[in-house]
Every structure is written in structure tokens, then in C-alpha cells.
Amino acid sequence: MTPELNAGTLLNDLFIDTVSISVPLFRPELCFVATIVLLLLCRMLPLLRYVDSGGIALGGVCFAAWFAYVDFIGIGNQVGESLLSTSAMRQELFGGLLVFDSFTAFLRLVLAGFLILYIILTKLSGIPDREDGADFYSLVLGSSLGMCLMVSANNLLMVFMAVEMASVPSYVLAGMLKGRPASSEAALKYAVYGAGTAGVMLYGISLISGVLGTLVFPDISVEISRVLAAGGTSGSTMVLCLGGLMLSVGLAFKLSAVPFHFWCPDVFEGAAAEVGAFLSVASKAAAVALLVRVAFAFSMPESGAAVGMSGNLAALADSRHFVVYVIGLLAAVTCTFGNLAAYGQTNMKRLLAYSTIAHAGYLMMAVAAAVAMVTISPEGARDAVTAVAFYLATYLFMNLGAFGIVALLRNRLKSEEISAYAGLIRVNPGVVVAMAVVLVSLIGLPPLAGFVAKFLVFSSLVDAITTGAESPLMLSLLAIGGLNTVISLFYYLRVLKVMTFDPIPEDRVSEPFPFVSISGAMITGLVIPVVVFGVFWSGLYAAAHLAGAIAS
């Protein structure tokens, strides 16, 4: 850094950094922004009011997805050339607030791909209606923008801002069904919870920054090891622990991890199924990615700075131990609670809400394994992050499929109770088969994508056990994960049981939609990847493996 502070050079450097480095890698986000502006503009001008807002949103998202795809392919080629050296892939944007690496690129692609399917689905299911279209899509895109920032956050301040940016539009989305008390209640509950946890998280961030004197991720591990190695006052360690726990409160809220999950079932039940799909897939993906980033920041030695600091490295092990145990315990509790609570549900959306809680638990297990192995076996850590990325990509199809079917059935059956689905197989076998594929994949049975995802999570746990990284915790997580798979069988199968075994209720109001239709094609389009990625998962695995490179 040059000693003299010349305003001219500073501005010049900033300009170069922004325009030539940051913006080209920020194109998907810019597409979202442009689309939001366009959507709102169209609302203002009387002539353009008749332009379909869904179409505009779809167009914008397609551009974003294209750029995300180009970036991902670009980084793939770069990795191929540089023989997996991580330094070549890491690119800090906007003065270190964001980071662009293969993980960012992969998850941004997943998010953009999700949005394409999601917008098509909402057009088919009819929520939002024409009036609300512009509002709905600008909120969705705004929230997605926040999620993209969560995925690429490289600074604790950015973490907070991104989480808020993703959350605030979702509060409104939850209350989208105007005139329905349940929907308003959901929105209020969500907002109050969100505000509370955001406050706690912000406090935690300020504590951490107070002790460490930095908010930038790559510096955090260095500072932590310095503080811990120096022995410090017991006060600073205490404050660090407290700050870390408070930070994890905010993340747990986004992950809907127990005990910060209470909003999740109520919001899912009160809000439209489409909103539930958005929250359960996109929001979850971003939250898990953010968890990976934050957890690595607190446990992964910075490769450049670590030279000659072996004593400090040992100190970092304490921090890593803490992070692994916090995530691992949250994962175990979340997974078990989600599966047990789902058992008693009668409303399909509520059941799926508890199902997403449980799946957050499985995902966090893999994150714990990744953090545990980060120094002992970087390859293992990479495989664990790969498992997370793979899980999120397949989870997109499974859960969007499930919520999509719920939404489309709601339009015909006027109900989202499980009992309303009784005997659906006699009227509409196609939908039931699709639902069966999705739910069985959520259980995690081969040959479906959900099995592969679970297989990868379990294999990262076993890898951690055999390499001796936090073996006792990993062993218990493995046992808990396995047991939970068996428990989850009950409630997913109960839905199938109602759909197939039970007789048709006599008071059914209308017939479900014919499967040979655009909606049916949409469902099929969501279900086919669940099967394909269950059998031929080499390609997706390779892509996820690229994303996992941040760990090695």
C-alpha cells in the first residue's frame, strides 16, 4: 500500500477495481437489479402496464442465468489450466466485500436456474395474479439479489447486509395473500423473528469485530489465532465465543435450524405454496452457502499468512473445534426435531416445512464434516463441501417439485390438507407418480437424486471418521443421520399412502388437473432431473466438486 494518500489515485484505483475487475464478475446481480428497475418502471408508465411482468422477470433471470453460466464455465476452464491451485480462482470484488470463486459461481448458477423454473411455475399456478405480478417478481428478484450476496460474502458487514436484503423482501412475500389472516400472521411472525435475530447477529458481529479488529473473512482466522495464541485475557475468548454464538443465531434463523425454526412452519402454512418453494429452496441454499463461508472464515488457516505461525495454527484448532461442535450439535438437533415434528402434521405445507428443517440438519452435518477436515484432510473437506453443493442442487428439483405439485393441486382441490389428496391415484396417476418420485427422493432412496445427496453427506462423515477428524462427533452425527432417515420414512410415506391407499373423499370439490397439460409438463420437467441425477450424477458431481475447491 502506498504511503501517500492522493485522492486522485485513490479514486482511480477504485474505478479500475470496480469497472475492470468487479463489475464483469457481478453481471448476474446487475441483471437482477436491471430487471427490478424495469418491472417497477413498467408499472409507472400507462402504456407498459399491459406488459406481462412475469415475462420481464423471466427474461431478466434468463440473462442472469446465462452470465452465471458463463462465469462458472470460465472458472472451470481456469481451474483446469491452473491445476487446481486455489489462489488463481479467488477474486475479491469491491474492495474485498465480496469474493468470487467457484463456490460463488456454482451457487449463483443454482439460484438463477432455480429462478427460471420458479417463475415459470408461478406463471402456471397463477400466484401472483396480474395485479400483484410486478410487486411479487421485484420482491423475489430483490431477495435473490440478497441471496447472491450471501453466497459471495467476504466480510461480516456484508453478511449482515446480505441477510437483511434477502430477508426483508421475503417478509413481504409471506404476506402476499392479501385478505388471508393466516398470511398476514405469517408475515408478521416472520418479520418479528427476523428482526430479533438480525439484531442479535449484528450485536455478535460488533463483538467479534471489537475483539479481532477486522471484519474481513481472510483476516479473521489470522486474528483469531493471534488472539487465542496470545492467551489473551479470558475475557476476549469469552467475548469471541459469545460473538460467534450470536452470529450463529442469525444464520440459524436463515437456516431455520432448531431452536430458531419456529417461524418456518407457520410461514409456510400461512404463505402461498409458491412462497414456500422460494424460501425452502433459494433461501436455504443461500443460508447454507453463507454458513460454509462463515464457518471456514473462523476455522480455515489462511494459506499465505499461516507460514511460520505454527503455534498460532494450533490455537486456531480451538476455534475450529468450537465451530464444528456448534454446527454439529445444531445439525443433530435440527435434523431430529424436524423429522419428529413432521410426523404429526396434517397440512402438506407444514409437513414440507418440517421436512426442510430436517434437510437443513443433513446439510449442516456435511458442513460440520467439512470444517472438521479442513486442515487434516483438505481433499476430504473439499468432498464435504461438494456434498453440500450437490445436495443443494438436487434439493432444488425435489422441493420445487413438491411445492409445485402442492400449488397446482391447491388450484383444483382448494385445499392443502394431506387428507384432501386421498385416492388421487385413481383420478390422476401422473401427479401421484411425480409426487412419489419427489417424496421418495426426499427420503433418500436410490435410484433418485436425494439418495446420492445423502450418500455424499454420509460419505463425508465417514471420511471424517476414518481420517480422525472429530471422530466421536462425526460418529454420532452419522448415527443420528441414519436413524433420521428411517424416521423420515414414516411421514413421507404417509402422504403417498393417503394418495394411493385411501378411498376418494365424497365431498371432493373438483377434479385435479389433467396430467397431459403444460402444468403436467412442468412437473415432469422437475421430476425428470430427480431421476436422472440419481442415476447419472457424474456431471453434476464434477460441477459440485469444482465448487468444493474453496476448501482445499
Added chain:
Amino acid sequence: MAPAENPAFWPLTLIVFLPALVAAGLSLPIFPKAREEIIRWITFATTAIVFLLSLWVAVPQFFGTAGAGQFVVGQPEMQGVVKLPWIESFGIEYLLGVDGISLPLVVLTTFISMLAIAASWPIKKHVKAYHVLFLLLETGMLGVFVSLDFFLFYVFWEVMLLPMYFLIGVWGGPRREYAAIKFFLYTLFGSVLMLIAILMLYFTSDVRLLSDEQLIATHVVQPAVAAQEISSIRSAESAIHTFNLMALAAVGQLPNSPFAATTVWLGMSLETWAFLLLLIGFVIKVPVVPVHTWLPDAHVEAPTPISMILAGVLLKLGGYGILRICYPICPGAGLSLAWLVCGLGVVSMVYGAFAALAQTDFKRMVAYSSVSHMGYVMLGLGVWSAVGGQEYRWDFWAQGVNGAMFQMLAHGISSAGMFFMVGVLYDRVHHRNLNEFGGIFSKMPVYSGLAIAVFFAGLGLPGLCGFIGEVLVTLSSWNYSRMLAVISAFTVILTAAYILWAIQRVYLGAEYRGPHEDALKPITPRELSIATPLVFLAILFGVAPQILFQYVTPSVNQQVETLANWTRDVHDGARKMIVAEAEQKLSDGHDVARGVQSMSDEIASRWAQD
């Protein structure tokens, strides 16, 4: 190797996937749902073609050809191996093959499936869905028997669950939902444990430990490009994990087996844990007391053809898994836990027999007889009597394993037959209460004759198929534990008691005591065509067991001999070495008495360390 280059690719692939392919075709909406008769015939034709294909592989002389992909009797190694990469980042392969252990079970599966479809004609509810699910089930079962890749094995193992759940849950009896979920839950619990064991073995395995010959013999490398692939394995810096079952077995039998060297939890080695987890997964399927309780429920509620499949094929998957996976991969744990496997077998045998005696439901009685009969299989697989005094004699042991294999095949015929016979009666009078039958012989003489023959086969009457397996298992267990042998021999009396008593109450007697007496029509030609082959085979295999043994014995003997040599060289080798060292000292030493003293001290101290 491209599919076209490997002549063995098509037979095994078609046998496994033809049913699924037809199922996919049938499930298309263009296929008219109302044309039930056509769906039935298409499904029957599919199962018949698959049966013929499996016969073409197994008995080339029937077809007058000896082409590639056909089985050479008497050759113990894996044959017709198909090897294609599937998921390269995990080394998962599409690896299929058959040997004398799996091939007879494949033929049994295709045969029983064909008969079960013929027995499905009375199914009137949702005919299309029934047949689609049945065909998927067949793919799953056949896939398990022919897969040699553990991942692939697991996929097929799980693929069976969902079709079975629906087949019991939709087409079953009054308590079908309970029975279906119970079946699913038990099996899934076992398979999750199995998945954990698979992952533990995978992450500990390392094919670099194997010699060049072993790499070729276990199909880790392609014979055509062996040198090149071996050199790439040799130059690898980190461990190369594998799902290849044969390679895992070879690694598990190494003197420096990583499975035995790794301690996982509670001071027990990974080998022991993997063995236990796999064993639990498999014995749930067998099933063995105390995890058998899903079986009576599932059997009683399932429709007749599904009961035939359950008893005839699904139970064999457990025994096959123990023989193919547990013992070769974890020999050390197999040796030290032989008492557990044998004990479970004998307990099931006795418990199942007593439970069968107590039943009043005909089908439940037959279900418990399955528990009892599969106990013999467990006992036969478990007897690890390789050490007879100072000798490593594996022939008694091989006798037990051969007996267990034969018992599995014989039970496949006889139990499927018994369930079918119960189903024939149930279709007519719609009850199964043993105390409300009687006099069937006079009303349905042909049926009763066939039924009694099948029940006698189940009883283990000499001259029928049930006898051979039981007697071989009992004889071989004598060498392992006399008490177990005596108990298993006495169980035959219990078996005779419940079967004879059932025959007496159902078929004999002066008059029929239950409802729907006028429905007791003679056996129909369709039913006759299902029952006759079963009875014929029950007699044939009882009179000429050699037909089956010529397939089974070479492969079983090879495996048992390998494991016996492992016991001698690896397991007891260390102790032998101590004795040899001490003897050396003895001959070198001047003071004989001191030498003897030191030798015994040495042995005592080292054995204490063990």
C-alpha cells in the same frame, strides 16, 4: 470396454433390465388401462422371456449353444463379467457377473417370478399398476444377485423396497397398511446400517495393497489393458478406494487388512463393526429372530403371488448377502462371531417351529415355517469349522455352506409352493383358519395331492428337496458344536409336527367345517400349471440334488477353501510363528529343559497379549 465388444454384456443386462423396461412401457399413458388381459399377458411373456434368458445363461445344453456369456458349469470363478465405468470420481462401476452361488438364485428368481405372475390372474384391482410394480420388483431382485459393485448392489437392494411396499399396501389383506409400513421400516433400518458399513469399508479400502494377480482376478483392471492400469495404480500417491465386492474381499483377506487394523469405536475393529452392521441388514431380510416380526405380518397381508415372491426370493437375499459379502470381506469378524450367526440360526429355527405350531392362521403358520427353515440357512453359513484339532479341514464347513445354499434354493421352491397352495384355498373360501378346514381331499383330490407333496417337501421328507439342505447343515454343524447339531436335528420333529398337524386339519378329515363350502371347486388348469412345476422340481431336486450341486459346489468350495486357508495362514499364522520360533530355540538350545520352559513362557505371554 464398449458394450458391443463384451459378448456377456447383453444377457445379464437384459435379464436385469428387461422387466423394468417393459414396466416403463406399460406405465405410459398411451397404454389402455382397461385392456387388463393384454397387460397380464405382456407381463407374463416378459417374465417368461427373462426366465428363458436366465436358462440360456445357466443351462447352455438346453439350447444347443455354447456361446459367450453362457455359464460354464464347474468353473468356480465369476463368469460373464460386465464392467463399465459409472461414476468415475467414486470408482463406482456397472459391474455384473454370476458364479455358482448367484446363478442358481437368479434362475430361481426368474422362475418364481414367472409363476407368481401366472398366480396373479385373480388380482382384479388396478391391474396395470400391479404389473408395473411387480416388474420393477423383479428388476431389483435380479440386480441384487448379479451386481458385483457394492454401490450398485445397494441401489438394487433399495429399489425393491418401494414396489414391495405398494404391492403389500394396495393389494393386501385387511391390515395391509400396517404390514406394508412395517416391512418397509424394518428393511430400511437394516439398509441404512448397511450403507454406513459400505461407506466405512469403502473409505478404508485400498486396491494398491493387492498384488497384480489379485487385481486381475478381482476385475479391478481390465485384462486387455492390465499392464497399463496396474502401473497407474502402482504410481498413485493416495489410497484408491473401491466398491468392487471381489476387491473388497481380497483386501479383507490380506494379512495386513486395513479393515482389521482400524479401530473404530469401543475398541472393536472396523471389520467387526462392518460385519455386525451388514449382518443386521441381512438378517432382517432373512429374517432371523428377533427381527423377524415383519415377516408374518407381511406374508399374511400380502396377496398370494407376492407371498410367493417374498418367501421364494426376498428371504434369500439376506442369506446371499451374508455369503457373498459378510464372510469374504470381514473374515476375521466372521470367525470370531461365528457363534452369533449359528446361534441366531438355531434360535430362529426353534422359535419359528414353535411359533408355527401355535398358529391357527394357515398362512401365518407357513410364514413361521419360513423363519424356521431360514434358520438352517443361517446355521449352515455360520459354521466356521475350519480348525479341526491341528488340521485346517474345510470340507465339513463347505458341506454346511453347500447345505445352506441348497436349503435356500429348496426353500424357494417349497415355500413358494406352500404359499400358493394356501392361496388356492383362500381364493375359494376366503378364510385361512386352520380349524375351519377339513375334508379338502375329498372335494379337491388333485389339488390336495399336490399340496401334500409340497408340504412334505417343506417338512424335509427324504426324497424331496427340503431334506438335502437340512441334513447337510445338521451334519456339518456337528463338527462345529454338537449341541447346535442336536437341537437342529430335533427341530425336524417340530417341523414334522406342525406340518403334519396342518395337513391333518386341512386336507384330511371327514367333512369341511368352514364357510363357503360350495365354493370348493377342483383345481383350475391355470392353478395346476403353476403347482405342477413346483411339485416336479421339489421331487427332482430331492432325488437328484446333483443338478443344483454341480453349480453351487465349485464356487462355494472355492470360497470356503480360501477362507480356511486364510484362517490357517493369516489368522493362526501369527501363533504358528511363535511356536516355530520357540521350536527353533529348543533345537538350538543346549539345555532342553530350559528350552521347553522358555517356549511355554513365550507362548503364554504372547497369547496373553492377544
